[in-house]
Amino acid sequence: MATPTPEGEAFAESADEAVQTAVMAVRLVLAIADAVRRHQQRQKAGAERELPPAAQAVGDASAELRNLWPPDISAALTGSADWPQMAQQLMALKQAGVDLDDLLPRVGEIAVTVRDAVAANVERVAREGTGEWERMLRETLPAGPVREAILSSPTWPDIAATMARLDERGVDVREVLASAHDEGLGVDQAVAKVLAAGAAPTTSRDAMLAYGPLTTGLDIPRDLDLADQRRALRQLAISSQENERFMRLVREAMPGREREADPMFTARQWPLVTARMAKMESEGTPVTPHLARLMKDTSWEKGPDAQLGSRLVRATTDALCKPLGAGTQVKASTAAARVRSSTAVPARPQASKGAAPAEPTVAAHRAAGPAAMRGKAR
Structure with missing residues (x-):
């Protein structure tokens, strides 16, 4: 058996760090999806649905993951100490109406992107800023149910800490957030559908x-x-x-x-x-x-x-x-x-005979604002 070289050990450590960081990204995406599920159930049903039993959830979730993700990421995920909790989150999403056959491959793509980014960036990059993650959320995610669910979640401090650790490892947290936002929207719509809520939210x-x-x-x-x-x-x-x-x-x-x-x-x-x-x-x-x-x-x-x-x-x-x-x-x-004014009645313009109807007005803040940032992981 060949004696491991320092270079080989360093490579193994780098690969392991990349995989563990990918698991962190998965943990972040699942935490956000679970926060959206909880928020939607509280808003529409008045209470969150209980998580399925951990033992049963582990078996069911492991079966859902089989052959969907690379072996190194799957093994690291299912071998982590908090896998039972993540398994419960996954199965709770399924019970709430989320199609895991559609969700899991996309989450796997996020994990692979993160793993490869860390592997290509072994040297850690010093973090810029002071960890103002709420500001990053505002700048990265558009206003809506996903952003509010994240900030109102009891697990928000844990989510912010995970974002900080990903950032320390050279991961583009904004890109992961943008991808997680898209998945969160899907979760929001799926849970809303099960709760018989309208797919298109009305304007307050x-x-x-x-x-x-x-x-x-x-x-x-x-x-x-x-x-x-x-x-x-x-x-x-x-x-x-x-x-x-x-x-x-x-x-x-x-x-x-x-x-x-x-x-x-x-x-x-x-x-x-x-x-x-x-x-x-x-x-x-x-x-x-x-x-x-x-x-x-x-x-x-x-x-x-x-x-x-x-x-x-x-x-x-x-x-x-x-x-x-x-x-x-x-x-x-x-x-x-x-x-x-909340009570003023819009004045009707005097139109001359034969004049073309006026174009409908556009809400000022919609017309002038920049397009919301969205994106998918590469």
Whole structure:
């Protein structure tokens, strides 16, 4: 028997690390799919369905995996300490209506992509940033049920830790997330179908009323719930730490008037302001110089005290949207006021005889916003 060489041992260690990292990627995808399943069942059925017994799930899941994945990944997965838990997640997805014959091959492709990427990148690459995974989710995944399910899941800290470990091993976490998002959408639709929910979600009243200047260019979920600020911030992928930091930036921009900003922070539309500031920061646009305009144009002071929060929301949005160097005076816009109002009735334009019907309008935030990032693993 040949004596192992240092080079051979290093190669074996590298190959093992690649396979174990692939298993991490599988664990991440399954955790996201399971979070979506749980979220859908809580939302539509009022409670999550119990996981199948571990012993039975291990046997059934092993049979489902047979001949679908490469032997090294399959062996590492089924030999891991948390395989019984992953087997339960898989079988729970099947019971919820997910076609594993369709899901598993695609998850296997993700695992192979990750394994090969790590094998080609033995040297670890130093991680950039400070682990702000919620910001990465906002920038990578479009608003919707998958992103909210991830952030509202009790296992979110574990998911974030897994993303950090993948990143440390040189894996493109954004690419894995984009692929996992597509699988999560499939899970969401499959579970919704079993629960007799509509395949196409209806647009919430809050989302419809928010269309206009407050949401131009923002990524707004169709089921936006502004009545619950914590949920709205979660839907927009704004962490509690980010929310507190944005509140502090506003207060710092209003020296001597800090307490007057408080009504804005409890206003229904405040989450939309935080989403705009987060978007500006992700694009490299400084927020502070824009917020300074709040003290240069204090027209928001005029009006009933009860409406101060709403006036500040509009003034802050105007300050953030206007390019630096533009005038600070905000001109009243009848059209904008009509869009912002929840009770205004759209005026019917006077059409001359023989005039062609007007083209249907497009929601401002849909027209101006960049296309959501989506993708499949190579």
